Amino acid sequence: MKFAKYISLLLFILSIFIFIFLHFNTSLIKGNDAVYIGSERCAECHQREHQSWHDSQHPKIFKRFTNDAQIVADY
Numbered sequence: 001m002k003f004a005k006y007i008s009l010l011l012f013i014l015s016i017f018i019f020i021f022l023h024f025n026t027s028l029i030k031g032n033d034a035v036y037i038g039s040e041r042c043a044e045c046h047q048r049e050h051q052s053w054h055d056s057q058h059p060k061i062f063k064r065f066t067n068d069a070q071i072v073a074d075y
């Protein structure tokens, strides 16, 4: 029983160290040369998903409104 507690504590401390290490060293997760490739690249393999997304309101979410006629929702 005492041995199981010791192992659990050890794993707990180890997981904290791993979390902290990965949190501060994010280049290990995403790499140093990560770049935005754009949605058109996704369509190369995900044609149906891209078309569905493209025909929805989602691609327009972050566009700036230039006049009130562009607001389609009833706020």
Ligand code: HEC
Residues within 6 Å of the ligand: 037, 038, 039, 041, 042, 043, 044, 045, 046
């Ligand atoms: C070179 C081909 C290719 C490109 C380009 C590509 N994907 Fe994928 N993607 C795949 C494959 C293969 C899978 C795995 C499909 C499976 O497991 O059924 C996948 C899976 C996914 C999944 C998980 C789907 C699921 O059901 O779990 C997402 C989300 C996803 N891709 C998003 C994207 C996005 C966003 C882009 C563009 C930035 C992109 N993909 C570009 C080939 C590609």
